[in-house]
Amino acid sequence: MLTNTRKILEEKQAVLLPKVTGRYSFDVMLSGLTWFQVGGPASVVFKPEDTADLQYFLKNKLNSLPHFVIGAGSNILVRDGGFNGAIIKLGRGFSKILIENGELIAGAAVLDRTLSMFALQHNIKGFEFLVTIPGSVGGAIAMNAGCYGFEVKDILSWVEIVDQNGNLHRLYPHELKMTYRKSVLPKGCVVVRAGFRAEAGDNVDIQYRIQEYLQLREESQPIKGRTGGSTFKNPDSEKAWKLIDEAGCRGISIGSAKISEKHCNFMLNTGGASADELERLGEIVRQKVKEYSGKHLEWEIIRIGQSSELKKSAA
Numbered sequence: 001m002l003t004n005t006r007k008i009l010e011e012k013q014a015v016l017l018p019k020v021t022g023r024y025s026f027d028v029m030l031s032g033l034t035w036f037q038v039g040g041p042a043s044v045v046f047k048p049e050d051t052a053d054l055q056y057f058l059k060n061k062l063n064s065l066p067h068f069v070i071g072a073g074s075n076i077l078v079r080d081g082g083f084n085g086a087i088i089k090l091g092r093g094f095s096k097i098l099i100e101n102g103e104l105i106a107g108a109a110v111l112d113r114t115l116s117m118f119a120l121q122h123n124i125k126g127f128e129f130l131v132t133i134p135g136s137v138g139g140a141i142a143m144n145a146g147c148y149g150f151e152v153k154d155i156l157s158w159v160e161i162v163d164q165n166g167n168l169h170r171l172y173p174h175e176l177k178m179t180y181r182k183s184v185l186p187k188g189c190v191v192v193r194a195g196f197r198a199e200a201g202d203n204v205d206i207q208y209r210i211q212e213y214l215q216l217r218e219e220s221q222p223i224k225g226r227t228g229g230s231t232f233k234n235p236d237s238e239k240a241w242k243l244i245d246e247a248g249c250r251g252i253s254i255g256s257a258k259i260s261e262k263h264c265n266f267m268l269n270t271g272g273a274s275a276d277e278l279e280r281l282g283e284i285v286r287q288k289v290k291e292y293s294g295k296h297l298e299w300e301i302i303r304i305g306q307s308s309e310l311k312k313s314a315a
């Protein structure tokens with residue numbers, strides 16, 4: 001009976017959506033799509049078949065239906081009330097990697113680690129740092145991801161995006177104004193593919209760097225935990241973790257939301273935390289740092305959706 005009711009509701013919702021070749025799933029808990037493993041439901045999750053399918057969806061969906069793209073979900077905190085709109089999740093149709101005209105070209109759903117290992121196999125240098133970043137190519141471009149002195153903008157040649165009206169464009173790094181953990185992408189666009197400079201390197205040297213970065217990461221960060229990576233950006237010439245430590249926030253917690261003992265710019269869901277607990281904990285840290293050192297911490301983690309309180313009051 002419940003299954004029938006659900007099916008009828010889904011069919012009703014589907015009528016309002018463009019007829020795509022990809023897949024719609026309704027009322028999907030976004031906790032399953034994020035590293036933190038928290039977050040309420042999205043009205044619909046759309047997995048486009050390919051770029052043309054994504055273009056068709058964005059051209060024909062109702063303007064009143066907001067959309068948001070999630071990559072590997074390693075830098076995102078989805079609030080408990082979920083996302084009232086369409087989540088776009090790129091899959092197999094965006095997972096190719098190839099070498100063409102001296103460029104390494106990767107679909108936006110390719111994982112950074114996969115790209116790094118592909119570069120190693122083909123003796124291409126400059127991608128070593130990506131082996132330790134758990135995101136996707138789309139997320140790496142949106143966040144200008146980086147570590148150990150390197151960032152995506154150092155190797156990027158171009159990106160292909162589908163804008164919010166469904167049109168395909170090629171953009172170049174200077175147009176994205178890439179700075180520390182930030183790219184200025186057109187509002188509502190989806191990165192579908194990117195070209196990177198493929199510079200020949202020495203295989204042994206590349207392997208050595210990869211091992212070195214993996215080891216450094218293992219030693220210094222709680223990489224196996226339910227986390228979103230660095231919670232806050234480093235303020236000018238200062239380390240966020242140091243300011244957090246000095247303000248006495250290492251290891252503090254609210255319920256199962258905890259500031260990591262190992263690296264105190266990482267927040268952890270130690271099991272059963274809510275997004276609300278994690279966000280409140282982050283705000284407490286910001287407040288304590290402000291009080292102690294006068295420094296303003298800016299969230300690096302992207303927070304989306306509505307709180308469960310807001311959802312209740314809207315119902």
Ligand SMILES: Cc1cc2nc3c(=O)[nH]c(=O)nc-3n(C[C@H](O)[C@H](O)[C@H](O)COP(=O)(O)OP(=O)(O)OC[C@H]3O[C@@H](n4cnc5c(N)ncnc54)[C@H](O)[C@@H]3O)c2cc1C
Nearest residue numbers: 071072073074075135136138139140142145146147191229
């Ligand atoms: C253990 C751990 C370690 C980490 N270490 C680092 C680190 O060293 N350096 C670093 O920079 N980051 C680090 N991060 C954070 C994170 O991995 C990066 O920011 C990563 O680039 C996010 O990619 P993602 O695919 O997971 O994006 P998501 O978290 O899914 O999304 C992040 C943002 O990118 C946007 N986005 C994702 N895909 C697309 C797309 N196709 N088109 C347009 N926008 C898109 C989303 O809309 C969102 O705004 C770490 C995270 C964890 C959990």
